[in-house]
Amino acid sequence: MQRIILVGKPNSGKSLLFNQLTGLRQKVANFPGVTVELKSGQFDEFELIDFPGTYSLNSLSRDEQIAIEKLNIAVHDEHTSMVVCVLDATRLERSLVFGLQAQRLAEENGKSVVFVLNMIDEVQKHGFEIDVDGLQQALGAPVFALSAKKLIGVAEFKKALPALVKQGKTSHHDIPEAREKVIERARNISKQYGIQADVVLKSQNRIDRFLLHNVLGGVAFLAVMFLLFQSIFTWATPLMDGVEWCITEFAHWLTALIGPGMISDFLNDAVFGGVGAFLVFVPQIMVLTFIIGLLEDSGYLARAALICHKPLSYFGLSGRSFIPYLSGFACAIPGIMAARTIESPRKRLITMMTIPLMSCSARLPVYALLVAVLIPEDATLFGIFDFRGAAFFGLYLFGIIVALIVSLLLNRFTRNQSDEMDMPFILELPSYRVPHWKPLFHRVLNSGKYFIRRAAPVIFIISLCLWVLGYFPQGAGLQGSFLGQIGHIIEPIFEPMGLDWRYGVAIIMSFLAREVFVGALGTLFGMAGADDNIAGLAANIQADGLTLGAGLGLLLFYVVALQCVATVATLRAETGKGSIAWGLMAAYGVLAYIIAVVTFQLVS
Numbered sequence: 001m002q003r004i005i006l007v008g009k010p011n012s013g014k015s016l017l018f019n020q021l022t023g024l025r026q027k028v029a030n031f032p033g034v035t036v037e038l039k040s041g042q043f044d045e046f047e048l049i050d051f052p053g054t055y056s057l058n059s060l061s062r063d064e065q066i067a068i069e070k071l072n073i074a075v076h077d078e079h080t081s082m083v084v085c086v087l088d089a090t091r092l093e094r095s096l097v098f099g100l101q102a103q104r105l106a107e108e109n110g111k112s113v114v115f116v117l118n119m120i121d122e123v124q125k126h127g128f129e130i131d132v133d134g135l136q137q138a139l140g141a142p143v144f145a146l147s148a149k150k151l152i153g154v155a156e157f158k159k160a161l162p163a164l165v166k167q168g169k170t171s172h173h174d175i176p177e178a179r180e181k182v183i184e185r186a187r188n189i190s191k192q193y194g195i196q197a198d199v200v201l202k203s204q205n206r207i208d209r210f211l212l213h214n215v216l217g218g219v220a221f222l223a224v225m226f227l228l229f230q231s232i233f234t235w236a237t238p239l240m241d242g243v244e245w246c247i248t249e250f251a252h253w254l255t256a257l258i259g260p261g262m263i264s265d266f267l268n269d270a271v272f273g274g275v276g277a278f279l280v281f282v283p284q285i286m287v288l289t290f291i292i293g294l295l296e297d298s299g300y301l302a303r304a305a306l307i308c309h310k311p312l313s314y315f316g317l318s319g320r321s322f323i324p325y326l327s328g329f330a331c332a333i334p335g336i337m338a339a340r341t342i343e344s345p346r347k348r349l350i351t352m353m354t355i356p357l358m359s360c361s362a363r364l365p366v367y368a369l370l371v372a373v374l375i376p377e378d379a380t381l382f383g384i385f386d387f388r389g390a391a392f393f394g395l396y397l398f399g400i401i402v403a404l405i406v407s408l409l410l411n412r413f414t415r416n417q418s419d420e421m422d423m424p425f426i427l428e429l430p431s432y433r434v435p436h437w438k439p440l441f442h443r444v445l446n447s448g449k450y451f452i453r454r455a456a457p458v459i460f461i462i463s464l465c466l467w468v469l470g471y472f473p474q475g476a477g478l479q480g481s482f483l484g485q486i487g488h489i490i491e492p493i494f495e496p497m498g499l500d501w502r503y504g505v506a507i508i509m510s511f512l513a514r515e516v517f518v519g520a521l522g523t524l525f526g527m528a529g530a531d532d533n534i535a536g537l538a539a540n541i542q543a544d545g546l547t548l549g550a551g552l553g554l555l556l557f558y559v560v561a562l563q564c565v566a567t568v569a570t571l572r573a574e575t576g577k578g579s580i581a582w583g584l585m586a587a588y589g590v591l592a593y594i595i596a597v598v599t600f601q602l603v604s
């Protein structure tokens with residue numbers, strides 16, 4: 001199959017164009033360095049490959065190096081027929097530095113080149129027009145002006161591309177090799193055909209004067225972060241109540257239909273109690289995805305990274321660590337992958353090792369459940385903020401603080417002379433944009449679907465096993481059941497945390513996946529006879545008398561413990577060392593246990 005490769009400056013809209021051409025849904029966001037791996041899809045009869053963005057052929061960061069290596073391989077490959085180079089029309093000069101280098105590389109190897117002048121809608125919005133024919137002449141290759149977002153010119157491009165690929169017309173232009181010369185030519189071309197950069201920058205600067213201000217910028221940053229975590233709780237509550245109501249009503253209806261007996265016990269305890277208790281929290285994960293998506297699409301993230309650079313560098317991290325950290329709030333795995341954009345190998349390693357301390361969405365159900373148990377519903381902070389929301393913020397903050405302390409220690413232990421010379425922190429600030437709503441809503445829906453698909457089967461199987469072990473021998477009650485007997489053996493481990501064996505079983509099971517904690521507890525409490533309040537697990541736990549110290553200790557345990565096999569596998573792949581990955585799992589496990597025990601002893 002003939003291959004088309006899609007290259008260009010970071011944040012120029014390659015992935016969005018890739019999605020429009022292939023119908024796939026690769027991640028698109030408004031900051032440089034979103035795509036860190038090659039992604040492949042099909043367009044027409046061709047294979048289309050989306051590359052990570054690169055500023056030039058001599059780059060330092062890991063993701064760009066990978067892209068450059070792969071680009072070199074691709075242009076030598078006989079299957080590659082065309083290089084499509086995406087230019088950001090609002091930042092023509094910067095796009096052309098890599099664009100011209102890529103054109104030279106492609107033409108040297110006999111591949112044809114086409115330029116896409118993307119973001120043309122933003123140029124038009126400012127009342128400008130670009131002389132596409134002139135630009136075409138200057139570059140000596142076809143140029144398609146389009147907007148991958150507003151779909152201007154995309155249909156024409158789709159129509160013309162196959163013929164151009166088949167034609168395979170290659171030409172040779174005299175493009176200089178030296179970087180300075182390339183920069184000079186890029187500047188000349190953009191001066192002649194591009195729009196004046198300050199037109200676009202003006203409105204951006206006005207906002208940045210506030211958001212990047214020494215003091216106000218910091219305050220705005222903290223406010224944004226606080227609102228983020230507050231809203232996870234407050235926005236999601238009505239949705240969660242809705243889901244809970246539906247599950248409870250359905251459970252009552254179905255069990256009434258079936259009548260009492262073993263099947264009805266099973267449905268109540270394992271299915272509605274276990275899987276149902278977990279489903280209640282899915283809206284929260286969707287709200288979190290929505291808010292992170294808003295931040296990513298608006299262009300604020302790059303500013304936040306800039307604000308955080310100085311404070312983060314005290315801990316041996318870089319401003320570039322911020323975006324991987326924030327991705328870690330959704331899930332550690334893409335967060336660890338995103339760390340590839342960090343230039344310094346040591347900072348990259350420290351960032352990867354501490355990302356698992358960012359509270360990922362799998363912890364949300366556990367937090368929400370225990371916070372609901374420990375804090376009364378109508379408690380407010382200063383009469384405005386929901387106390388439960390503030391507690392959420394506190395938990396996330398605790399994870400961040402532990403991550404910073406661990407980074408500081410790792411930085412002390414691994415520092416050596418050679419990397420004392422820090423590279424300057426350079427990050428391109430993207431334009432502020434209105435979020436692209438449709439993909440954002442798709443992403444939100446997908447996050448819910450993905451979460452259910454990933455966790456529900458595991459929770460179902462575990463609930464089933466727990467239920468069988470807890471139901472038999474029949475009539476012995478939960479305490480006398482097989483599960484109870486096993487539970488009593490492990491109980492001494494959890495006693496110092498102030499927890500009985502039922503929590504112990506749920507904690508051990510949650511090393512498979514954190515969400516299992518909620519499902520397992522749901523099943524266990526369901527079997528203990530509290531089944532008139534099926535999905536209302538929080539109320540059941542409250543009635544059972546979980547103490548504040550033990551509950552708080554348990555929460556902090558979940559903040560710190562690394563209970564995710566997939567994360568360990570990713571850490572192993574990205575660091576190249578299994579010992580680091582498994583070592584971290586053990587170390588965070590022990591630390592979490594100690595924190596929980598100390599909290600229980602202090603608070604009780």
Ligand SMILES: Nc1nc2c(ncn2[C@@H]2O[C@H](COP(=O)(O)OP(=O)(O)OP(=O)(O)O)[C@@H](O)[C@H]2O)c(=O)[nH]1
Nearest residue numbers: 011012013014015016029030033034035053147148
């Ligand atoms: N206004 C406008 N925005 C666009 C257009 N194309 C892409 N964008 C936005 O530009 C941002 C970057 O898009 P991506 O497709 O992620 O860019 P990329 O080139 O793949 O970036 P990297 O993966 O970081 O190299 C996103 O916020 C897109 O919504 C366009 O034609 N017009």
Ligand SMILES: [Mg+2]
Nearest residue numbers: 014015034035
């Ligand atoms: Mg991309």
